[in-house]
Amino acid sequence: MTYVNDPSTGRSVARYVGMNLIEVGDWQRGEVVLEATVSPRTHLAGSHGGLVTGALLTMCDNVAGFCAGLAALPHGWVVSTSLMIRRARWQSVGDVRFRSGVLRAGRSSVVTDAVARDEKGLLAIATLTSAVLVPKGGVPVWERPARLVHDAQPPDGGQRDHDRDNKRSDAGADHFYRWLGIRPAPTGVGVELDVFDGLRNPWGIVHGGVTASLIDSAARAAVPGASGVVDATVHFLAPSRAGPVRAVGVPLGERRSEVVVKVVVSDLGADRVVAIAIVGVQREVPAVSASDRFP
Amino acid sequence: MTLTGPGDYPPPHHMLRDLRIEFEHADESRVWMPAQRHLADARGHVRLGALATMVDVIGGGLAALAAAPGWIATADLSVHALNPVIADDRTTLVANARVLRAGRTTVVIECSIESEPAGGAVALATMTFSVLERRASNPVLTTPQIGGRSERQTMASNGSTLRRPLLDALGVQRPGPGVGELHLTPYVVNSLGSVQGGALATLAEYAAETLDEAGASATVDLQLAYLALAKGGPIRATASFAGAGDVVRVEIIDAGHALRTTTVALARLGRR
Numbered sequence: 001m002t003y004v005n006d007p008s009t010g011r012s013v014a015r016y017v018g019m020n021l022i023e024v025g026d027w028q029r030g031e032v033v034l035e036a037t038v039s040p041r042t043h044l045a046g047s048h049g050g051l052v053t054g055a056l057l058t059m060c061d062n063v064a065g066f067c068a069g070l071a072a073l074p075h076g077w078v079v080s081t082s083l084m085i086r087r088a089r090w091q092s093v094g095d096v097r098f099r100s101g102v103l104r105a106g107r108s109s110v111v112t113d114a115v116a117r118d119e120k121g122l123l124a125i126a127t128l129t130s131a132v133l134v135p136k137g138g139v140p141v142w143e144r145p146a147r148l149v150h151d152a153q154p155p156d157g158g159q160r161d162h163d164r165d166n167k168r169s170d171a172g173a174d175h176f177y178r179w180l181g182i183r184p185a186p187t188g189v190g191v192e193l194d195v196f197d198g199l200r201n202p203w204g205i206v207h208g209g210v211t212a213s214l215i216d217s218a219a220r221a222a223v224p225g226a227s228g229v230v231d232a233t234v235h236f237l238a239p240s241r242a243g244p245v246r247a248v249g250v251p252l253g254e255r256r257s258e259v260v261v262k263v264v265v266s267d268l269g270a271d272r273v274v275a276i277a278i279v280g281v282q283r284e285v286p287a288v289s290a291s292d293r294f295p
Numbered sequence: 296m297t298l299t300g301p302g303d304y305p306p307p308h309h310m311l312r313d314l315r316i317e318f319e320h321a322d323e324s325r326v327w328m329p330a331q332r333h334l335a336d337a338r339g340h341v342r343l344g345a346l347a348t349m350v351d352v353i354g355g356g357l358a359a360l361a362a363a364p365g366w367i368a369t370a371d372l373s374v375h376a377l378n379p380v381i382a383d384d385r386t387t388l389v390a391n392a393r394v395l396r397a398g399r400t401t402v403v404i405e406c407s408i409e410s411e412p413a414g415g416a417v418a419l420a421t422m423t424f425s426v427l428e429r430r431a432s433n434p435v436l437t438t439p440q441i442g443g444r445s446e447r448q449t450m451a452s453n454g455s456t457l458r459r460p461l462l463d464a465l466g467v468q469r470p471g472p473g474v475g476e477l478h479l480t481p482y483v484v485n486s487l488g489s490v491q492g493g494a495l496a497t498l499a500e501y502a503a504e505t506l507d508e509a510g511a512s513a514t515v516d517l518q519l520a521y522l523a524l525a526k527g528g529p530i531r532a533t534a535s536f537a538g539a540g541d542v543v544r545v546e547i548i549d550a551g552h553a554l555r556t557t558t559v560a561l562a563r564l565g566r567r
Contacts, residue, residue: 122538253377
């Protein structure tokens with residue numbers, strides 16, 4: 001199922017995080033630049049009080065992905081192939097502003113970046129590589145300058161709560177992860193979620209930010225005492241359509257307060273690996289100051 | 296991207312020959328590189344850029360095989376250090392690479408690096424390659440390289456070895472903190488006449504770690520997105536702290552090509 005051409009479908013994730021994407025670049029001269037503002041509400045807050053990493057990953061994927069799609073026009077639209085992100089701080093203060101631009105626009109791939117800032121400065125920085133494909137229904141047409149405006153969805157408006165009985169703090173503390181339906185895997189190793197239409201992107205496959213959020217949960221679940229993910233390199237290998245989708249993290253090495261974890265994501269319904277990630281997990285929330293740059 | 300096959304590449308005096316890289320393509324692709332003392336960073340550990348170079352060699356070769364008859368270009372490369380290895384001629388680094396995805400538009404490779412004889416994980420790397428239509432100028436892969444098991448081959452030539460620190464051998468110039476420059480010489484080019492991906496990684500690593508003027512930091516993670524070929528020169532890497540944490544952003548531009556941005560990188564510094 002592909003509904004890239006229908007702007008009203010496949011946007012539930014963007015609606016949930018309340019992301020408003022506005023094109024601000026000089027599009028008539030071929031420049032593609034997007035800005036987005038998010039007012040973090042309690043349903044996007046993590047246990048440390050800041051914007052939950054999964055939501056941040058989703059927002060970066062959203063804004064950089066839409067930017068890449070506009071840059072691919074009129075030849076095609078895009079799917080994410082790899083996302084590299086680094087988080088600079090844990091707590092966010094006030095509105096979070098995103099800005100995304102094109103680093104490279106080729107015939108087969110587009111590279112875009114996303115920079116997230118709040119009142120205190122840089123929050124996260126991401127680079128997204130996307131593959132250019134032609135949707136079955138044809139290349140979408142966007143009115144330019146493009147706008148995608150979503151009011152934040154009420155936290156419990158018709159959503160499911162798979163893990164209301166979940167006792168594990170890594171998957172149960174944050175509303176965003178409950179909305180996604182992330183729960184401990186029945187095998188006792190890793191985490192998983194069921195696929196429902198609200199998690200699909202306009203291509204009809206699981207949203208890249210959802211997969212990234214599952215990776216975030218699996219990486220933290222693999223590290224005792226984990227507080228959060230500081231960086232991630234995610235490779236999207238195949239689309240997730242069927243579900244359940246399971247992510248399992250394996251710690252590979254440790255340095256001071258950080259553990260490097262490899263996460264493998266599989267679509268159990270399709271019996272295939274759909275994503276792989278290398279993730280840096282912090283054991284405790286650091287109080288980073290300018291004079292303490294190197295933990 | 297680097298071709299790991301026979302032919303006139305690499306030229307006689309080349310970084311890959313001095314790194315004494317050997318490789319084979321079998322069920323998995325494997326590459327060996329001695330941990331020469333001249334690969335050391337300020338604290339005696341093998342540089343992340345050197346690890347990225349061996350990863351680029353084996354990943355590029357494996358991706359080219361997976362994409363045949365099409366051709367490839369490196370889109371991104373990430374390398375995460377797990378355990379530091381002392382640069383010591385008695386130690387050999389071994390990297391195993393495998394294809395995670397071979398699609399119509401991209402090839403994704405995973406590569407794990409260990410040390411011998413001590414054993415233990417040294418680093419984990421991943422790469423994405425864009426699949427391109429073959430052009431007449433692209434190298435031709437020979438039959439044993441496609442679907443067959445290759446013999447272990449070496450890029451070393453008689454007597455080739457690093458005779459000075461890697462940064463000096465590459466010709467990295469150091470105008471100031473957070474900046475590194477590299478001239479386009481036959482020693483550092485790849486089969487496309489651009490600066491080798493591993494050399495760009497080493498340049499980015501150098502620029503990032505010189506932000507710490509006390510010299511106490513090493514680059515422990517590096518994520519690079521390759522945007523355009525670096526075929527002019529000088530190639531200049533500029534690193535800057537992004538925000539108050541330890542996130543370092545590096546931009547590499549080609550000063551001989553209208554200051555075009557060829558590579559962007561995110562680095563993480565640590566006292567590993």
